[in-house]
Ligand SMILES: Nc1ncnc2c1ncn2[C@@H]1O[C@H](COP(=O)(O)OP(=O)(O)O)[C@@H](O)[C@H]1O
């Protein structure tokens with residue numbers, strides 16, 4: 559990969575990781591650092607779409623485990639992603655980068671509704687677009703929303719910034735013996751059920767030929783390097799398994 563390979567990227571930020579050192583909600587310092595990194599990518603000429611999870615606030619599956627109706631829980635999870643997106647929009651604008659939240663659920667007094675054409679126009683004008691409320695449907699995840707939006711906007715890279723350094727042979731949080739994969743095919747991720755991203759998201763990336771890079775959200779400078787085409791974290795790409 560050469561420098562500046564990627565012109566339009568979709569970045570998926572873990573909601574859960576936004577907790578950082580905070581006891582609940584969002585770690586303000588971490589948010590500001592991430593916003594500064596996104597700003598560096600934009601200054602460097604990349605168009606950036608962002609999907610933020612909601613796991614620091616609510617997850618439908620967790621609420622359902624406590625007895626709540628699953629669809630209601632997922633709706634709360636989607637609204638949680640809107641809150642995170644608003645916080646990031648604010649942080650980006652304080653970092654000097656214009657940004658627009660577009661929600662898959664209509665909340666007209668708070669942000670724009672999602673429209674692919676308007677999203678692409680915002681990106682062309684140098685605005686970061688924050689795709690909030692996931693896909694707008696229950697039973698999906700923000701990983702799937704990230705793949706979906708990446709395909710819709712024609713992103714040439716999807717970056718998943720999460721709590722681990724990349725993709726391993728097993729969950730590295732549970733199995734310290736897990737082997738790190740620098741490069742891996744979509745097929746292998748699916749066949750070996752490598753759990754770093756859900757199956758729907760991986761299949762969408764595979765079917766639309768979108769390269770996927772998985773990297774650690776806590777590594778300073780990692781995003782700028784990923785956008786510049788540096789071999790950081792793990793890369794999922796087409797090819798024989
Ligand atoms: N094979 C694997 N390689 C890497 N991470 C894995 C793997 N299997 C499970 N995981 C776990 O997946 C997590 C990332 O997915 P997820 O919990 O959906 O996070 P996020 O909040 O970023 O969406 C990692 O923190 C890691 O513990």
Ligand SMILES: O=c1ccn([C@@H]2O[C@H](COP(=O)(O)OP(=O)(O)O)[C@@H](O)[C@H]2O)c(=O)[nH]1
Nearest residue numbers: 573574611612613618632635692693698700
């Ligand atoms: O298209 C979507 C995306 C998200 N969610 C809900 O929003 C929650 C937060 O998203 P996610 O778990 O993907 O966040 P992350 O793991 O990135 O923090 C999910 O658990 C779901 O309950 C949903 O119902 N539909």
